[in-house]
Amino acid sequence: MERVERHVCHDGYQEVWKHASPTLQCEMRFGIYLPSAALRGQPCPVLYWLSGLTCTEQNFITKSGAQRYAAEHGLIVVAPDTSPRGDEVADDPSYDVGKGAGFYVNATRQPWATHYRMYDYVVDELPALIEAQFPVTQARAISGHSMGGHGALTVALRNPARYRSVSAFSPIVAPSQVPWGEKAFTAYLGDDRQAWKDYDAVELVKAAAERLPLRIDQGGSDEFLDKQLKPELLRAACDAAGHPLELNLRSGYDHSYYFIASFIGEHISYHARALR
Numbered sequence: 001m002e003r004v005e006r007h008v009c010h011d012g013y014q015e016v017w018k019h020a021s022p023t024l025q026c027e028m029r030f031g032i033y034l035p036s037a038a039l040r041g042q043p044c045p046v047l048y049w050l051s052g053l054t055c056t057e058q059n060f061i062t063k064s065g066a067q068r069y070a071a072e073h074g075l076i077v078v079a080p081d082t083s084p085r086g087d088e089v090a091d092d093p094s095y096d097v098g099k100g101a102g103f104y105v106n107a108t109r110q111p112w113a114t115h116y117r118m119y120d121y122v123v124d125e126l127p128a129l130i131e132a133q134f135p136v137t138q139a140r141a142i143s144g145h146s147m148g149g150h151g152a153l154t155v156a157l158r159n160p161a162r163y164r165s166v167s168a169f170s171p172i173v174a175p176s177q178v179p180w181g182e183k184a185f186t187a188y189l190g191d192d193r194q195a196w197k198d199y200d201a202v203e204l205v206k207a208a209a210e211r212l213p214l215r216i217d218q219g220g221s222d223e224f225l226d227k228q229l230k231p232e233l234l235r236a237a238c239d240a241a242g243h244p245l246e247l248n249l250r251s252g253y254d255h256s257y258y259f260i261a262s263f264i265g266e267h268i269s270y271h272a273r274a275l276r
Contacts, residue, residue, distance in 0.1 A: 001133065004029070010071035011036040014061055023117050023125045024084040030126065031061040031079040035071045038135050042074075045139035045164075045275035046130060047268065049079040050122065050148030050155075053180070054100045057081045060145075063257035069265045073272035076136055080126055082148070084115040096180055097187045103175070104151030105199045107188035116188060119199070122155055123162070141271040145169040145260055146224075147180070153201040153214065160210040165274035167215040167267045169260050170222055173234035174202040180228050205237045213244040215270055217263050219253030 005016035012035040021028045038044045047070070049060050060066065060079045070077045083089075083102035090111035092098035107116035130136055140163050144152035149171025156166035175181020176196045185196045197203040201214075218231050225231075231247055238245040253259040 001129075009033070009067045012039060012067065012071050014067055016057060016061075019129065021084075021121060021125060023121045024115050026084045026086040026089055026115055028085065028121070029057050029081050031057040032130070032134065033061070033067050033070050033077040034134070035074050035076065037074045038076055041135055043135045043137045044074050044076045045141070046076045046078055046127075046136050047271050047275075048122070048126070048140065048142045048152075049077060050104060050142070050144030050151040051079065051082050052144070052146030052148045053082070054095050055082050055148075056100070059257065060260075063261065064264050065261045066264050066268060069268040073268060075268065075272060075275065076130075076134065078126070078130055080122065083118065089115045092187070097184055101147065101184060103147060103181075103184045103188065103199070104155065105185070105188050108195070109188060109190050112188050118151070119155070122151065123159060127162075139164055139275045141165040141275055143167045143169075143267055143271065144171070146255065147172060149216070150175055150181075150199075150201065154199050154204060156212055157201060157204040157208055158198070160208075160212040163212065165215075165271045166212060167217075167270060169217050169263070169267075170219060170224070170229055170255055171201070171216060171231075172229060173216075174200060174230055176200045176203065177233065178228045178230060202233050202237045205234065205241050205243045208241065208243060211242075211244055213246065214238070215246045215267070217248045217250055217259075217267070219255060219259045220249050220251040221253060222255045222259075224255055
């Protein structure tokens with residue numbers, strides 16, 4: 001590991017680290033916010049944040065304003081990149097497949113399968129690295145935006161014992177039924193739609209054995225709401241399965257980080273209560 005950035009922020013440090021990832025077979029970066037308690041060596045709970053299409057580890061740490069609230073609650077916040085990176089990593093000319101668009105799946109089709117294993121990276125490798133290198137407790141939460149909201153929901157639904165709480169902004173809740181997901185899943189997983197269900201929150205809710213509550217904030221003026229996001233599909237699935245869901249439709253807000261910055265404090269407070 002090598003630290004490549006450090007900035008004092010709300011009496012803590014916002015850092016960026018790079019490391020060799022055996023899971024993704026490339027060099028990866030992640031942002032980590034360390035509140036003052038962590039700098040004193042006090043173990044802190046961790047909130048993992050998964051970003052959306054075209055993002056890197058930088059978008060959330062520079063635009064969300066999350067550090068202020070993480071400092072107040074004594075949370076470490078970890079924000080990884082959204083895909084494998086490097087000249088040897090397969091890519092696509094479009095923005096919604098390839099670099100910046102890992103979709104938090106384990107790809108099974110070439111040329112993607114060699115490097116695109118973001119699900120294993122988020123669930124196993126990255127937490128193990130964080131827990132070995134930083135003063136953290138075993139209490140974890142997960143959140144994300146858009147493609148990252150999809151990732152947060154599917155990771156938490158498949159691993160409810162690993163996370164105390166989950167939330168999402170503007171998530172792709174049913175990737176098997178919308179253009180973004182259909183394109184990415186066909187590329188990474190092939191044409192077998194049965195395999196897609198492992199990475200689809202609507203499908204996972206139907207079979208969930210545990211009832212980890214889901215919290216979602218969705219902008220009412222989001223330009224992707226009707227075609228790509230379709231939160232009503234998750235509401236219907238949760239109602240049918242009796243799965244707890246808090247779905248907040250925020251009038252006037254769009255898909256941008258202005259929306260995230262407006263409500264990230266509420267989300268971090270939500271996770272802080274669960275992580276105590």
